[in-house]
Amino acid sequence: MPNSTDKPSEEEQQKDSGQAVGGADAHEPSEQSLRKRDRQSTPHSSPPRFVSVEELMETAKGVTNLALAHEIVVNGSFQVKPTQPAEGSLQKRVKDIMHRAFWDCLEAQLKEDPPMYDHAIKLLGEIKETLLSFLLPGHRRLRNQIEEGLDLALIQQQAEKGTLDINNVAEFIIGMMGMLCAPSRDEEIQKLRAITGIVPLFRAIFQVLDLMKIDMANFAVSSIRPHLVQQSVEYERKKFQEFLDKQPNALDFTQNWLQDTAKVLLNCRWEEQGPGVEAAAPRASMLPPLSLHNHAYLRLLKWDHAAAPFPETLLMDQSRFQEMQLELEQLGVTAAVLLVVYNSAGAALTGLPDLMRRLKSAALVLLAAMHSPSFEAEEVFSTIAEKMCAEVASCLVQHSFSPLSPDGQRALKGQITAVRCPDNSIRKLIDSRIHTFLLGFLESSSQRSIPPLPGGLAPIQKELEGIAVKLSRLVNYNKLVFAPYYQKILQDVLEEAARTGTSIG
Numbered sequence: 001m002p003n004s005t006d007k008p009s010e011e012e013q014q015k016d017s018g019q020a021v022g023g024a025d026a027h028e029p030s031e032q033s034l035r036k037r038d039r040q041s042t043p044h045s046s047p048p049r050f051v052s053v054e055e056l057m058e059t060a061k062g063v064t065n066l067a068l069a070h071e072i073v074v075n076g077s078f079q080v081k082p083t084q085p086a087e088g089s090l091q092k093r094v095k096d097i098m099h100r101a102f103w104d105c106l107e108a109q110l111k112e113d114p115p116m117y118d119h120a121i122k123l124l125g126e127i128k129e130t131l132l133s134f135l136l137p138g139h140r141r142l143r144n145q146i147e148e149g150l151d152l153a154l155i156q157q158q159a160e161k162g163t164l165d166i167n168n169v170a171e172f173i174i175g176m177m178g179m180l181c182a183p184s185r186d187e188e189i190q191k192l193r194a195i196t197g198i199v200p201l202f203r204a205i206f207q208v209l210d211l212m213k214i215d216m217a218n219f220a221v222s223s224i225r226p227h228l229v230q231q232s233v234e235y236e237r238k239k240f241q242e243f244l245d246k247q248p249n250a251l252d253f254t255q256n257w258l259q260d261t262a263k264v265l266l267n268c269r270w271e272e273q274g275p276g277v278e279a280a281a282p283r284a285s286m287l288p289p290l291s292l293h294n295h296a297y298l299r300l301l302k303w304d305h306a307a308a309p310f311p312e313t314l315l316m317d318q319s320r321f322q323e324m325q326l327e328l329e330q331l332g333v334t335a336a337v338l339l340v341v342y343n344s345a346g347a348a349l350t351g352l353p354d355l356m357r358r359l360k361s362a363a364l365v366l367l368a369a370m371h372s373p374s375f376e377a378e379e380v381f382s383t384i385a386e387k388m389c390a391e392v393a394s395c396l397v398q399h400s401f402s403p404l405s406p407d408g409q410r411a412l413k414g415q416i417t418a419v420r421c422p423d424n425s426i427r428k429l430i431d432s433r434i435h436t437f438l439l440g441f442l443e444s445s446s447q448r449s450i451p452p453l454p455g456g457l458a459p460i461q462k463e464l465e466g467i468a469v470k471l472s473r474l475v476n477y478n479k480l481v482f483a484p485y486y487q488k489i490l491q492d493v494l495e496e497a498a499r500t501g502t503s504i505g
Contacts, residue, residue, distance in 0.1 A: 069232045107199045117159040236481045254311040261296040289490045294442045313482045331460045334363045336427040339456045340415045381420040385413035441468040
């Protein structure tokens with residue numbers, strides 16, 4: 001099951017924001033509390049109270065369920081997956097030893113004269129319970145067949161009399177598994193029929209049953225997802241309110257996030273008026289709450305996670321925003337490189353989709369590690385420049401165009417290597433167009449329409465639309481859950497902007 005271990009847990013946020021559990025630290029103001037005390041904001045009606053260990057533990061239980069429900073709702077590809085201990089770990093070695101000892105004991109019992117079936121009957125009981133767990137309430141006929149075919153009392157009697165045919169019982173189990181499994185498991189069922197040894201057969205049966213349990217769990221997840229959304233919205237809001245009741249300052253970072261966004265937007269609009277324009281400062285009425293909110297979400301795709309606290313209302317999705325941020329940066333650099341190439345080569349490369357795919361694939365492969373500490377930007381971009389020039393030269397020759405001159409090749413390589421700098425004009429242009437597309441996608445998501453794709457983004461259209469869909473799903477769900485809190489904060493932010501002009505926060 002997916003587990004976002006790099007996301008700060010809500011329990012950690014409680015500890016950070018409240019200096020939780022008594023003792024000497026409880027009487028000393030933290031740096032965080034001093035900072036919050038100095039903020040120019042309306043005082044809380046009641047001071048934050050300290051949280052006991054018991055309350056933290058109880059909250060942690062709720063957070064586990066909360067995170068699981070949230071994962072199912074926002075992750076359209078969420079699936080339950082079998083957990084396996086790491087290869088070579090102590091847990092893996094202990095598990096292997098215990099399993100081997102169990103199956104060796106079963107094999108030894110069956111080889112006795114007469115055979116002993118104590119372990120085998122226990123296994124049959126587990127198999128029976130597992131098969132019954134796959135049935136729906138209306139499957140009365142199948143339930144009766146399983147009860148009769150795996151009548152443990154009768155099997156025990158047959159074992160004591162020496163008349164038990166364990167192979168017939170195994171054949172019945174395999175047939176029933178074939179009826180209950182998903183079509184994707186038919187191949188595994190056929191493989192079971194080819195196993196002759198009874199102990200290897202039982203081991204394989206349990207392995208396939210484990211896979212069937214996973215299939216059943218994922219079927220249940222896909223079935224309940226549409227019905228879970230509204231319940232999950234209410235559940236998450238309730239849990240957050242419980243947290244907020246214990247930590248009244250638990251929305252400070254969210255308020256800062258929205259205030260800073262309003263300040264940035266108002267300042268940008270002031271600058272857009274240009275020098276020498278006699279006009280009043282931009283008014284708060286120029287910032288519709290919905291537009292301000294959508295811009296705020298897009299700022300999270302440029303967030304400095306190491307330096308700035310993430311908004312509390314989005315902590316469970318912080319890792320998702322980080323993943324999208326890294327992917328967008330890689331796609332943006334790729335699009336910038338391709339824009340440079342196509343601007344340099346001109347009409348000779350137009351209408352050649354195969355070339356575009358090759359260039360894009362090469363750039364993405366070379367940029368795959370661009371966020372790792374070992375990434376050597378200068379070396380990688382030099383390699384990209386060489387690769388692009390070689391592909392372009394080959395294409396020009398192939399289609400009877402004049403080859404690039406040595407000066408042209410040097411100029412093209414220089415422009416490509418310059419893209420490694422975040423302040424590169426082409427790169428900034430692509431980033432701006434990506435921002436425009438994503439903003440348009442958020443604002444048009446209620447009409448389920450896709451905004452026009454800005455120029456230069458065609459090579460990354462598929463990937464960009466995929467990210468836009470994921471972002472829209474996260475944003476829309478987050479708005480549903482925290483609507484009452486956002487409405488109040490946005491109202492306060494815009495009222496403050498109306499009073500102070502561009503001086504917010």
